Amino acid sequence: MTQRRILVTSALPYANGHIHIGHLVEYLQTDIWVRFQKLRGHECRYFCADDTHGTAIMIRARQEGRAETDVIAEMSESHQRDFAGFHIEFDHYGSTNSEANKERCTEVWKALRDQNLVIERDVTQLFDPKEGIFLADRFVKGTCPNCATPDQYGDSCEKCLATYSPTDLKDPKSTLSGATPEVRTAKHLFVTIESFRSFLSEWTGQDDHLESSVANYLKGQFLGKELRDWDISRPAPYFGFEIPDAPGHYWYVWFDAPIGYIASTQEWCAKHNQNLDDWWRSDQTEIHHFIGKDITYFHALFWPSMLKAAGFTLPTRVQVHGFLTVNGEKMSKSKGTFIRASTYLEHLNPTYLRYFYASKLTPREDDIDLNLEEFAQKVNSELVNKVVNLASRSARFVADTGLSDAYPDDDGLFENGAATGEFIAEAYEAKDYNKAVRLIVGLADRANEYFDKMAPWQLKKEGKLDEARNVCSVALNLFRQLTIYLAPVVPQLSTESARLLGTEIKTWDDAKTPLVGTGVQPFKHLLTRVDMKDVQAVIDASTDASTETAGASAATSDDSGDALAAEPIADECTFEDFMKVDLRVARVLKAETIPEARKLLKLTLGLGGDETRTVFAGIKSAYEPSALEGRLVVMVANLAPRKMKFGVSEGMVIAAGPGKEDIYVLSPDDGAVPGQRVH
């Protein structure tokens, strides 16, 4: 086999949030592939970095009263600790806020300029005069220009679903300072990405660069019409690199982030006396990017365009994966399924998750589901009961004698396993780990059948010691074969398994030659079962608090003050003003979902006696109707009825939280009864 040179990346995690089990789908998918290639003897390098620039980091640093560089240094350390905890091994882990990255950004930029691909255009945006920064849509709130609902974000209204520009909002307020934003115009630089369209149409459709469904998506969604210019600069203040030929303007974070792949490689090259061009300007090198489907656009359109413009090697493959759901639903803080990597590691073995994800992953961009019951069952049944147990049930028989000196007749099992190894390798190569795992477990089944049929414990009783030893030698060799095939997925288990037989796993082809005559170490447990109690402990720990959202604008469930900062206290009002609002305790008599509505639940609220109100509440994303029925809530009882798409809403249910799954309906303490006024 000729040795391939392969460069692999995962998307750069953003320095504004912690690693969670959703992120891990990607890093584990990548790590498994890299480990497989290394085991096959290829020169494979895995590069990643923290993505550090942008407004979100800048705002976070301001709120915490420290330098951006402090924030990102701390987060980088945390990220790398989490990755290491899951046995994810990078050849180099850098940062987009590095000299190397600045150099490479400058290089790409120069190429774009030289080819006249950059144009200038004015962009009108809201500006926060107190903070002195331009405001992205999510940092502006005001009254919907369409239906007059107050307190709506700058891009769309949650009530009437209208979309608009933040400059259309009535009474806009900055969510950062509460100041009234000004409309300002600033110069932005754009890359005329349209000039790459014919190249992209060709590239995305050929040579397996993308899964066909992804290529179809791009073709249908973007490449059929003119590509809009890409807004690639942000005016000061901005945390990032200042554009050399445009003082006061910075590269947009999405420009310098992927270039971080090259910069990370460059730093590694410097340390290992390698030439960067051998990795990024060579048709001898394969480049594989692993990404989530949310950033397909950037990696399959913008990124190849940048690479082409600057004369770098184009990706061999952009591998797109889906999102993670837990128990069939989006990860949710209120359900405790928004699980941080570090929280998981406090209670559970990383090997479990590596195995489970591998068993689920295919080359397609389907979402994968972490059903926690299935997780425990699958790991216990397949990995512990079948694979590990094979060693456990046979090792003791040969603890004194070691393996047979010649490999015994085994009905062709080992040979079959060696041959199957090629199919397993094909599956790994194609990123079809689901298939690889199925093949491996199939081999484990055959090994267990053989062991049962031969019944070495029986042979031992009958005094046929040599025969018993032979059977166990076969079993342990088959076990070893399995652990070699599983090594990319569960490296720690494989390493410890090899130690049992006094060897190391060096290459994939070790699975082709049986061990003979070697000693066997005393067996000790290689892996314990998943205990649902520990799984529950993870859920509990994730439900409590301590979880932190990715966005700076979103509130956290701690007392940091972020929530207050995200939405400052409103203007003062008088007691009379307050008394105009009639808040009442109400019981949820009925809660119905409206299938066509994305955000609304239809609630029938009882105010005592026969008095009821129909209220449409935008809490579908956070509550199951059944969980609401019967409970007491607080409602605005004298709000003017509003005609909505699905009927007339006769009030409002009081709730806190930034939205989405983070919505918390308020309840009175025990003793309150429907109809009582809240003073």
Place this chain on the structure above:
RNA sequence: GCUGAAGUAGCUCAGUCGGUUAGAGCAGGCGUUUCAUACGCGCCGGGUCGGGAGUUCAAAUCUCUCCUUCAGCACCA
């Protein structure tokens, strides 16, 4: 609405350049062994392959149509 994808046993999936009685694992039922982390092994039940129509000697697999689900988009890229 537009675009992309998907609908195969209770669950997770395999199988599709058309071709023997549609497969696996898990879950369920029955039996069995005792070497092993009460694990393993054997057997059984269970699917009109989303519905309908068409092409064909033959369709889960090709064509059309309808239904359902998911995701993306509707000026953030």
